[in-house]
Amino acid sequence: MGRSRGLSVFHVLGGGSLGLLWAARLAEAGTDVRLILRDAQALQAWKAAGSSILFEQASKRSRIALQAQLADESGEPIDILILATKAYSAQSALHSVAQRLQQNASILMLQNGMGSQQAASRTFVQQQVLYASVTDGAWMPAPRHVIWAGQGQTQIGDPSGADCPQWLKHIDQQTINWQWHTDILAVLWQKLAVNCAINPYTALYDCDNGQVPTRAGAQFPRLIDELHSLLERQGANVTRAELGNYIDQVITRTAVNSSSMRQDIHARRRTEISYITGYACEVAHQAGLATPLLDQLHGALKTHLATLGLPPD
Structure with a gap:
């Protein structure tokens, strides 16, 4: 070295x-x-x-x-x-x-x-x-x-x-x-999209990353549509197909992994929800972009955390 x-x-x-x-x-x-x-x-x-x-x-x-x-x-x-x-x-x-x-x-x-x-x-x-x-x-x-x-x-x-x-x-x-x-912001937006696609489902269903598409079901392509629209609005140069493929690759590569949000819940620690789905929802609203599924997921996560006695932010 x-x-x-x-x-x-x-x-x-x-x-x-x-x-x-x-x-x-x-x-x-x-x-x-x-x-x-x-x-x-x-x-x-x-x-x-x-x-x-x-x-x-x-x-x-x-x-x-x-x-x-x-x-x-x-x-x-x-x-x-x-x-x-x-x-x-x-x-x-x-x-x-x-x-x-x-x-x-x-x-x-x-x-x-x-x-x-x-x-x-x-x-x-x-x-x-x-x-x-x-x-x-x-x-x-x-x-x-x-x-x-x-x-x-x-x-x-x-x-x-x-x-x-x-x-x-x-x-x-x-x-x-x-x-x-x-263009570090484009890199971070793409990573945020991956986290928004994976973390909520692993937290809500207490599952490994590889189970996310099955747990999400028909919602999953719609969620990726919303995330792609958000990335487009932020100037990230990525197509819908590229984003979908990238998310699929991350899920496959980390199939047996436990997301950071799920690990935080298991350890009864505060999660970073406000900086993942919360931030994505906030920026979408400021841009006048409708993201109903992302909003729904963020709300479900907050309710889930509150039910567990963890901070919902």
């Missing part, structure tokens, strides 16, 4: 599987990384466990030392921030380090869905806010133990049209398989 050179310190905010994956891979490549944890209890547990991550890929296990800190504990300036929180925590997480963010700092948003990225762009106008679409599979069987289950690709772009920052070009693509994309 090539060693990353010429980089500033990377600050990774978010101690879940994706944040630890980025922190571990960057640290392995020789990059100077700081992990920002949510509270004093988490930091104490981190230090008590040896200030390290157990990183696992295939049959290889390695223990990677990482410095950790709290958002307000260090006065260390932040030039490069990797934000790997849940979408609903993104704004509060960014505000927790706002005083440390340098002018012209880069903020890389790794959130699922859409909406949290745009909110960051509106708030942090002096920084370069980069959007990303991530397909890596990572999970945590225990705290501070991350398993890289499937190597994917991270597509990154600046919706304002700015060029790829130099620090990103220094990251060896064997470390993080990244690609700069000049």
